[in-house]
Amino acid sequence: MLQNVLELSYKGGRLSCTYRLPGDVIKKRAGGLLQMKQKIAVIGAGPAGLAAALEGVRRGMEVTLLEKGEVGEFIRCAEGYIDPLRVLDLPEEGLRFKVESICFRAGKEYELDTRGMRLWITDRRAWQRQMAEELVRQGVDLREGWRITRSNYTSLRREYDWVIDGSGVPAVTSYVHGFHDFYLPHSLAAAQYIIKDDFSHLREGIKVGLSQEYRGYFWIFPQDDTTASVGIAYLSEDYGPRELNDIWARLEQEIDGEGLSGGGILARSGGLCPAKMLPRLVWDNVILAGDAAGLASPLHGGGIDTAFLSGREAVAAIARGRTENYRKRLWEILGPRFGLEDQLIRYWVSSGFHEVERLLAGVKSFCRGEGIGPLLPLSRDLLQKGYHFLRYWRKLGGS
Ligand SMILES: Cc1cc2nc3c(=O)[nH]c(=O)nc-3n(C[C@H](O)[C@H](O)[C@H](O)COP(=O)(O)OP(=O)(O)OC[C@H]3O[C@@H](n4cnc5c(N)ncnc54)[C@H](O)[C@@H]3O)c2cc1C
Incomplete structure (x- = not known):
């Protein structure tokens, strides 16, 4: 036998x-x-998959990384690299600049200092390709042009001890097990253009705008003086109903409002930022990580850092033989931050645009040591909002 x-x-x-x-x-x-010696297969060479593969080789596992295209081919991202939990290393390649300030637009504009924050603009394609090359050097079997489908998923599961599903949203596993409908209502919906124009006024900075007309935000993340990702994100349905059909029209309005409608459009993309951790992250010998696990920020939709963290944690859980604790462990790390973000969104949604503007003015003034004039007259509610905003801001490293 x-x-x-x-x-x-x-x-x-x-x-x-x-x-x-x-x-x-x-x-x-x-x-x-x-x-x-464990054999793991990783689906997807995004931040989650790359981090999982890296952790796998670091722990002496046999790692196969399967990517449906070329590494970096299917990125949909504004490439803001924010790392409040300090889980990311700086890429050797693919760093565009450190973000020194955020210009917040809510009626008026408020410049906030971000020098203390771990916030960069990256070239994700260059970063991911560099990581993939390093992984290959370390012995990872990288297979580009390998799409995992429902039909080869089962054999993959049989062939490997563990499979990390870092295929983004909706995850391959979600189609196999029928939970792909979970993502849409709990995701931010994002649409963006890459625009050619003059962005030199934003040098070393980014711009974020709030509007009275929708629940969400607008961004300009420059890549350099003449190119920027300009996009819009609607909050998830966890914070109220939304009309997704008009998202591109709203983006056009914002672009007009910023005086950017004369710029050339180089690319257009959109997608979901799944911002609710799935109730179940381990399906037999498959573990979900990154967007597939629903780990984007409920506040801004960013998910590079959490994808990276979860890819790493998934493999660590395998190595420890404690995959049943993987979700709990992720929640211990991410729960407090997501909780704070959730509170902030609820304040923002319930208080209305003018209150948010007053809050921004007050916080900016307070941070500059100029007193809390804009917050006056003080209500208990406003004080609480100010406190939460400051807590979050300080947690991010902003001053
Ligand atoms: C418009 C937009 C802008 C965004 N801007 C930001 C931002 O500025 N900052 C930020 O932090 N986050 C941003 N995000 C979110 C961020 O892009 C994701 O959270 C992050 O990429 C998640 O990483 P991941 O590895 O889980 O998934 P992904 O990056 O989506 O990677 C999944 C990988 O799996 C591959 N794949 C998919 N299906 C298969 C399959 N069947 N077989 C094999 N391979 C497969 C894909 O090709 C891809 O390489 C943005 C999202 C959108 C939609």
Whole structure:
């Protein structure tokens, strides 16, 4: 009976003998020590998948990384790289600039200092490609042009001890298990153009705008003096109904309002930023990470940092043999931040545009040591909002 689960192989000048047991593989090198060697497959070479692969090789696992296109081909992102939890390393390649200030527009404009924040604008394609090359050097089997579908998903699961699904939203696993409908209502919906124009006035800075007309925000994230991602995001339905059909028209209005309608459009893309952690993240031997797990920020939709963190945590959970604790562990790390963001959104949604504007003016004035004049007359409610905003801002590292 043992013979059925025993494999002999000769690779790299070494004879190995592998006993296959349910859920893991024990490898015994001839004359060597008894070792655990796990085989993991990672679906998707986005931040979640790359982080999972990196953690896998770091822990001595056999890693296969499957990407449906070329690495970096299907990125939909404004490329703002914000890292309040300090989980990201700075890329060696693909860093455009450190964001020194945010210009908030809510009626008037308020310039906020972000020098203390871990916030950069990146070139994600360059960053992801550099990471992938490094992974290949470290022995990861990178397969570009490999799309995982419902039909090859089952064989993948059989072939590997564990599969990390970092395929974004909706995740491949969600189609197989029928929960793909979960994402849309709990996601921010985003639409963006890459525009050619003069953005030199924003040098080292970004712009974020709020409007009275929709629940969401507008952004200008320059890539350089002449190119920027200009986009709009609607909050998820967790904060009220929304009309997705008009998102492109609203974006056009914002672009007009910013005097950018004469600029050339280089690209257009849109998508969902899933901002509610799925109730279940482990399906047999498959673990969801990143957008697939619903980990984008409910406040701004950013998800590079949380994708990275979860990819890493998923593999760490496998290595510890504690995958049943993976979701709990993620919630311990991310829950407090998401909770604070949720409170901020609820204040924003319930208080209305003018209150938000007063709050921004007050916080800016307070941060500059100029007193709290704009917050006067003070109500308890406003004080609370100010406190929450400041807490969040300070947590991000802003001054
Ligand atoms: C318009 C827009 C702007 C955004 N701007 C920002 C921002 O400025 N900052 C920020 O932090 N976040 C931003 N986000 C969110 C951010 O892009 C995501 O949270 C982040 O990319 C999630 O990483 P991920 O690895 O989970 O998924 P993804 O980055 O989506 O990566 C998934 C990978 O899997 C591959 N794949 C998919 N299906 C398959 C399959 N079947 N088989 C094999 N491979 C597959 C894809 O090609 C892709 O490479 C934005 C999102 C949108 C829609």
